[in-house]
Amino acid sequence: MANDSYKAMWESLNLDISAHDGLLAVLGKFYNDIYLSQQGRLKGMEYLDFVLSEVHGLRIKELQEAKQAGKKIVGTFCVFVPEELTLAAGAIQVGLCAGAEAGTQEAEKLVPRNTCALIKSFIGFKLARICPYMESCDMIIGETTCDGKKKAYENFAEHVPIYVMEVPQQKKASDRDLWKSEILSYKSELEKLTKNKITAKNLKKSIKTVNDKRRALQRLNRLRAAVPTPISGRDVLLVNQISSYDDPERFTKSIDILCDEIEDRIRKEEGIVPAGISRLMLSGCPMAVPNWKLPFVIEGANAVVVGEESCIGTRNTRDLVDESAETMDEMMDAICDRYLKIDCACFTPNTERLENIISMAKELNVDGVIHYALMFCQPYAIEAIKLEKVLKKENIPMLSIETDYSMDDVEQLKTRVEAFVEMVSSTVGNSEAIPK
Ligand code: SF4
Ligand code: SF4
Numbered sequence: 348m349a350n351d352s353y354k355a356m357w358e359s360l361n362l363d364i365s366a367h368d369g370l371l372a373v374l375g376k377f378y379n380d381i382y383l384s385q386q387g388r389l390k391g392m393e394y395l396d397f398v399l400s401e402v403h404g405l406r407i408k409e410l411q412e413a414k415q416a417g418k419k420i421v422g423t424f425c426v427f428v429p430e431e432l433t434l435a436a437g438a439i440q441v442g443l444c445a446g447a448e449a450g451t452q453e454a455e456k457l458v459p460r461n462t463c464a465l466i467k468s469f470i471g472f473k474l475a476r477i478c479p480y481m482e483s484c485d486m487i488i489g490e491t492t493c494d495g496k497k498k499a500y501e502n503f504a505e506h507v508p509i510y511v512m513e514v515p516q517q518k519k520a521s522d523r524d525l526w527k528s529e530i531l532s533y534k535s536e537l538e539k540l541t542k543n544k545i546t547a548k549n550l551k552k553s554i555k556t557v558n559d560k561r562r563a564l565q566r567l568n569r570l571r572a573a574v575p576t577p578i579s580g581r582d583v584l585l586v587n588q589i590s591s592y593d594d595p596e597r598f599t600k601s602i603d604i605l606c607d608e609i610e611d612r613i614r615k616e617e618g619i620v621p622a623g624i625s626r627l628m629l630s631g632c633p634m635a636v637p638n639w640k641l642p643f644v645i646e647g648a649n650a651v652v653v654g655e656e657s658c659i660g661t662r663n664t665r666d667l668v669d670e671s672a673e674t675m676d677e678m679m680d681a682i683c684d685r686y687l688k689i690d691c692a693c694f695t696p697n698t699e700r701l702e703n704i705i706s707m708a709k710e711l712n713v714d715g716v717i718h719y720a721l722m723f724c725q726p727y728a729i730e731a732i733k734l735e736k737v738l739k740k741e742n743i744p745m746l747s748i749e750t751d752y753s754m755d756d757v758e759q760l761k762t763r764v765e766a767f768v769e770m771v772s773s774t775v776g777n778s779e780a781i782p783k
Contacts, residue, residue: 370449391609410441419439422488424496427689432530435552446468447468448753450471453475458495462723463632463722464722480592489509490512554670575621579619580629583652584634584660588659627651629717640752656704657719666688692726708738
């Protein structure tokens, strides 16, 4: 993945070239082992392979060219930041991945050791100077979701230009008022940054652009539910991951092409795994690039992932912004209401997440749920206990995993996942192997 022709660009972004080369080498190896080794992949995945191979190259070059043309780049860590407003202000929004163990020692100077890997990763990427996205950002948006993030942003603000949105913790009428005022403040902040006025016309267009992206992902999620499974869970996770930093219109077109190919595969009753193999759903914390460890373990254990209940998954795509709104005020209300449907574990109470997981598990006809929480993530780890109880009542088995970004526990994870798959497959009655 390292490409000497981009070296001057990376140097101009003040990256630590040797540490960055090291990161790309690891990413390239992971990608080969986890993605390119799969058999029977769809041709449409070549676009995703290309985007990933150019993740620090061509896409960064595009961002730099956009900056030279006067556009601003806004970085985010959470699906609460409304991309509709960012686009309507003429800026580009990129998800800052935070999915790898890097710069941990440096990060632990800003946050305690027992902080989740996602927080340590975004701090580590900045302090180790290895993320060209972070270095391209004119503004980074934080949010008051979990305590770890909101306190980390205070220390992180000494290193990056950061603006923090206040996300309420409940969903009462007063919380909605607070969230609406936060969305209005974000709009003003964007207008100040870009010196562009957000007009009703631009906002209407950007609502459709972001909805189209979600509609393409919804279509993909519906199609992947087919039996036999037409696409691996790993590949769908990659699609979701790339959705947060690729150009939205180009991405939507590519996913629609991928979906056309999947429809064709379904018509021909072709799949990548035999019918009857264990169908599992992942639920919990977001999995950012290149955090592919758990799906790789699951799909190497005679199972296939058919859904991700996560922010890099259905939590980010399930709900659309109402497109019938016409005036600026109506559109701001529509954005406010759509984002307040997000069922992040940071909310209390959060029964809607439990209901959503059950209905997703039933719709996808899964044999079990694997709940994934990052180590030291209290909101998701605590909610996992409640989730296991409600799933049990529905006769849906659940395996609760807490892990981080290191590979140290891979063997242990394999043992636990294999035992779980064996347990659920005794009800599925299938022993054919999934092609690796
Ligand atoms: S899990 Fe919660 S805090 Fe994390 S990205 Fe999703 S909404 Fe944001
Ligand atoms: S994984 Fe958990 S602890 Fe970490 S940032 Fe997300 S919500 Fe916070």
